[in-house]
Amino acid sequence: MQPNSPWSKHFIQVAGANNQAFTVASQQALDNINSLFAQCTKPYSGLTPDLLKEAIYNSNLDKVEPLQQVIEQTNDLIAKNSIMVQHPHCIAHLHTPPLISSVVAEFYIAALNQSMDSWDQASAATYLEQFIIDWLLKTYALGDSADGVFTSGGTQSNLMGLLLARDWFAQHYSGHNIQQDGLPDYGNKLRIICSDKSHFTIQKSASLMGLGERSVVCIKTNIQGQMDTVHLQSTLDDLLAQGLLPMAVVATAGTTDHGAIDDLQEIIKISRHFGLWCHVDGAYGGALMLSQKHKSRLLGMESADSVSVDFHKLFYQTISCGALLIKNKTHFKSLLHHADYLNREGDDLPNLVDKSIATTKRFDALKMFMTLKGVGANTLGEMYDKLIELTQAVAKSVQQNSHFELCCEPLLSTVLFRLSTKYQGLLTLNEFNQLQQKLRLQLLTCGDAVIGETKVDGKLYLKFTLLNPCLTLNNFDNLFKKIERHAQQLIPNT
Numbered sequence: 327m328q329p330n331s332p333w334s335k336h337f338i339q340v341a342g343a344n345n346q347a348f349t350v351a352s353q354q355a356l357d358n359i360n361s362l363f364a365q366c367t368k369p370y371s372g373l374t375p376d377l378l379k380e381a382i383y384n385s386n387l388d389k390v391e392p393l394q395q396v397i398e399q400t401n402d403l404i405a406k407n408s409i410m411v412q413h414p415h416c417i418a419h420l421h422t423p424p425l426i427s428s429v430v431a432e433f434y435i436a437a438l439n440q441s442m443d444s445w446d447q448a449s450a451a452t453y454l455e456q457f458i459i460d461w462l463l464k465t466y467a468l469g470d471s472a473d474g475v476f477t478s479g480g481t482q483s484n485l486m487g488l489l490l491a492r493d494w495f496a497q498h499y500s501g502h503n504i505q506q507d508g509l510p511d512y513g514n515k516l517r518i519i520c521s522d523k524s525h526f527t528i529q530k531s532a533s534l535m536g537l538g539e540r541s542v543v544c545i546k547t548n549i550q551g552q553m554d555t556v557h558l559q560s561t562l563d564d565l566l567a568q569g570l571l572p573m574a575v576v577a578t579a580g581t582t583d584h585g586a587i588d589d590l591q592e593i594i595k596i597s598r599h600f601g602l603w604c605h606v607d608g609a610y611g612g613a614l615m616l617s618q619k620h621k622s623r624l625l626g627m628e629s630a631d632s633v634s635v636d637f638h639k640l641f642y643q644t645i646s647c648g649a650l651l652i653k654n655k656t657h658f659k660s661l662l663h664h665a666d667y668l669n670r671e672g673d674d675l676p677n678l679v680d681k682s683i684a685t686t687k688r689f690d691a692l693k694m695f696m697t698l699k700g701v702g703a704n705t706l707g708e709m710y711d712k713l714i715e716l717t718q719a720v721a722k723s724v725q726q727n728s729h730f731e732l733c734c735e736p737l738l739s740t741v742l743f744r745l746s747t748k749y750q751g752l753l754t755l756n757e758f759n760q761l762q763q764k765l766r767l768q769l770l771t772c773g774d775a776v777i778g779e780t781k782v783d784g785k786l787y788l789k790f791t792l793l794n795p796c797l798t799l800n801n802f803d804n805l806f807k808k809i810e811r812h813a814q815q816l817i818p819n820t
């Protein structure tokens with residue numbers, strides 16, 4: 327590209343060229359973002375969804391404007407009407423306020439635009455991703471034969487873990503190569519076992535892998551939300567007696583609603599006994615490995631065949647950022663395909679595409695590098711300790727508040743609660759559920775609070791998912807008052 331091309335101002339230039347356009351635009355965006363956060367008083371602007379949609383659809387893509395103006399419009403229309411994940415009352419999902427180290431890493435990731443598929447697109451980046459993976463393997467004590475790869479998050483990690491399990495099983499069971507020959511004739515008999523509180527991406531993975539959702543068998547959970555391992559044993563016996571072929575057990579380390587961590591040691595033992603692959607979905611609770619106080623809750627994870635970890639949740643990374651770790655690196659061969667233009671068979675330099683289902687892939691490992699160096703694994707662990715303590719305290723204040731009713735003791739950092747039955751009055755359960763659904767939507771669309779909603783045994787519960795370790799109990803006192811005020815508007819006579 328010639329620096330004097332009419333398009334030069336649209337690209338970053340090299341070799342001492344003037345990058346004023348880049349500097350000016352970056353500074354303008356930074357100033358705008360900073361003042362947006364400084365002025366933010368609500369987790370959502372309160373613009374009605376209809377008006378927001380209309381404003382966005384009114385943008386005329388045929389009208390090209392100077393970048394400076396586009397940045398201002400983006401700020402006013404998009405940024406100001408975004409869900410403000412840094413606000414203390416934005417606590418619906420496993421959707422984290424990102425660390426500054428991660429946001430700044432994004433600046434490098436975007437400007438350098440390395441692609442992780444091959445070394446000739448990601449020289450330092452290839453080694454850095456592997457360096458961080460090696461650190462993770464050590465942290466999770468997966469042993470010398472282990473390996474891993476960065477993914478776009480828990481969904482992709484779960485899919486990959488189960489895909490490797492499926493291919494391993496067919497090879498092991500009948501010498502069948504699914505990568506080459508597709509599903510074997512017993513494909514409709516394959517079964518994946520998880521708990522009824524496992525993440526829905528287990529069903530979704532089964533469907534994508536050509537096994538169908540019906541191949542997923544759910545084990546009931548105890549009152550703590552953990553897989554009932556006695557039921558796991560008897561179910562495996564039953565499946566075998568029916569001539570079906572269980573291939574993998576999925577244990578969850580931190581269920582999305584309750585934060586329940588399955589008995590990993592027992593599930594590993596059972597998986598070994600039946601000769602099955604054991605995948606641990608640690609998208610939420612896997613982070614506890616950094617907490618000196620709570621890491622023992624993950625005992626057994628070191629023996630898993632595959633583990634999903636998700637950095638854009640409790641590791642406070644910007645989206646997207648996750649990893650799949652596997653105990654025996656040879657299983658990655660199911661994903662290997664040589665392409666003449668990209669990863670030739672005799673390549674000496676490493677090409678990470680060899681173990682990924684993605685080709686072009688983001689350099690997300692840089693965010694974890696800058697976080698581990700700039701914040702530190704121990705500090706993250708201390709944040710989790712604080713968070714778990716705060717969650718317990720929030721649950722206690724729900725119990726002490728006559729307007730609310732707690733669903734169950736929190737296990738990790740979620741609090742499930744609902745309006746006290748005094749609000750139910752003569753309403754049926756269904757009507758009472760709908761009322762609370764309306765309450766959540768009203769809080770969201772007026773911009774007062776972004777809280778979660780789920781169902782437990784047919785009852786609708788509101789949900790807080792705590793991630794921000796800087797919150798205090800005081801933030802929650804204010805939030806409870808807001809919820810009470812809205813509840814009383816919906817049901818005036820309480």
Ligand SMILES: *Cc1c(COP(=O)(O)O)cnc(C)c1O
Pocket residue numbers: 420478479480481482484525527578580581582607608609610636648
């Ligand atoms: C969030 C979550 C997932 C999905 O991960 P994404 O990063 O959203 O793709 C899977 N399993 C559990 C337990 C989760 O909490």
